[in-house]
Amino acid sequence: MARPPGLSVRLKLTLSYAGFLMVAGVPLVVTVWALLRSYLPDVAAIPGGILIRSDLMRDFASVAGTVLACLLVIGLLGGWLLAGRMLAPLTRITDATRMAATGSLSHRIRLEGRADEFRELADAFDAMLAQLEAHVAGQQRFAANASHELRTPLAISQTLLDVARNDPAHDRGELLDRLHAVNVRAIDLTEALLLLSRAEERSFSRxxxxxxxxxxxxxxxxxxxxxxxxxxxxxxxxxxxxxxxxxxxxxxxxxxxxxxxxxxxxxxxxxxxxxxxxxxxxxxxxxxxxxxxxxxxxxxxxxxxxxxxxxxxxxxxxxxxxxxxxxxxxxxxxxxxxxxxxxxxxxxxxxxxxxxx
Structure with a gap:
């Protein structure tokens, strides 16, 4: 299915990490600013000079802006690295899926490490690939065997007909009996194949x-x-x-x-x-x-x-x-x-x- 281009999951997670830091940092800065504004007097004497609240608030705003900018940069860089590390197993799973889509069913992810959601997904995918590989191999063997089994009565019929055409004096009764036996076997085989296919498709009521x-x-x-x-x-x-x-x-x-x-x-x-x-x-x-x-x-x-x-x-x-x-x-x-x-x-x-x- 064709889809319009969009943001990668890694970029979305990065923006989410950075956004979370900003959402957590801004209320903290606002809270400190409100406390300073509420509890500091307009003018206060301190060792070495006089502290004016407006100057302190202006300096605090400058420092707070720098801190928030640093948090944003740290959130983007750290989020990008963490998202890449977290999504690395998903990349291997995607690569294996693409290989399977091309018809290669022998590849396995075999994701190492302790159990988590990604590794459970990888193990389930490996098990599915193993079942598909076995199923496809079985179908190929079945098709080859069925072709061989069906070809045998057809070849016998062709031989009998050639004999009858080249030897008009041949016993027609014996020929008809042998053709009948070969035809019955071919019909039995065809009906068995249809029954097997019907059973595997689960097309029946219970x-x-x-x-x-x-x-x-x-x-x-x-x-x-x-x-x-x-x-x-x-x-x-x-x-x-x-x-x-x-x-x-x-x-x-x-x-x-x-x-x-x-x-x-x-x-x-x-x-x-x-x-x-x-x-x-x-x-x-x-x-x-x-x-x-x-x-x-x-x-x-x-x-x-x-x-x-x-x-x-x-x-x-x-x-x-x-x-x-x-x-x-x-x-x-x-x-x-x-x-x-x-x-x-x-x-x-x-x-x-x-x-x-």
Whole structure:
């Protein structure tokens, strides 16, 4: 926003210091002048001569004027130096802000010294820069991964179409089946990206939600997939009230259950899903059997398009956004997501949501 030029804060503080000295000095001089005028006689004998009040008042006025002039000069010079010293941290903060405005988010103020208002502002600004840098880096990684993931089905489709055009005798039924599968994957990825964007923008209304009902709905939806893969689902829990978007929390529950079914043992796998109500939180826990996972690998699973280097890949493995969406939905609801590897293999994922806004 364009602003007309004005006085600097340093100059304003300098004038304020000098003005304060003058405001304090003038009443003092006037008070002394009034006392001299009231209590001194017109003529008084003193050692060495006679004191005439009018002469004394005239001399006092001259001295008082000199003193006030000195106070003004001292106030201006001292105020300028003090204001410069006080505003030095603000200059560093301003410089860092300008650097951030140009796109440099790696710079930090790191203002030394004891805590005060300026240092609290600098620390808050450093924390904001760190969050922005992490967010931008995450967005860049996400954009790169999304471009890669979307490019893959498009490239496959292009290859299949080229084959069909160059080889008219190619089996069209097989070609259509493969194109359909590639197209479904591209649609699933696009819908997941839109859902993730919607969750991060917080563009949803909040209402009372029962997590136990969402658990039952997700279980009923995914039961055919679990039976096909030979995975048993054990559900337990009570009425678990929370507050949020029913559609997003259902997506969260479905993603967790789908992840637990797909990334499980190749045969005779098990999933445990349960809900619990606490005084201030509603808890959803999903556990699954599976291969043993390291803590380092588990810590990366909520990153977009991370499926784990050793995890099972198949037609139902999804697009790599399941747990990223779970993390985003949990965060926008003010909850916490905890993922830990089970000693017997597999994962334990716990979502804690506040019962009220």
């Amino acid at each position: 209402a009372p939600v029962d997590l136990s009902l969402l658990m039952e709905e997700a279980t009923e939806t995914l039961l055919p997939l679990a039976e096909k893969r030979g995975v048993r689902i054990h559900t337990s829990g009570e009425i678990t009230p929370a507050t949020g978007s029913q559609a997003l929390l259902l997506q969260l529950t479905t993603n967790l259950l789908h992840n637990a079914i797909v990334h499980n043992l190749p045969d005779q796998g098990t999933v445990w899903i349960r809900t619990a109500a606490h005084p201030d939180t509603a808890v959803l826990t999903v556990e699954n059997s599976g291969e043993e996972l390291s803590a380092e690998l588990v810590s990366t699973l909520t990153e977009p398009f991370q499926r784990g280097t050793e995890r099972i890949r198949n037609d139902h493995a999804g697009v790599g956004l399941g747990l990223a969406i779970v993390k985003s939905i949990t965060q926008v609801h003010g909850g916490t997501l905890t993922i830990v590897p089970r000693q017997a293999g597999g994962l334990r994922i716990t979502v804690e949501l506040p019962t009220q806004d």
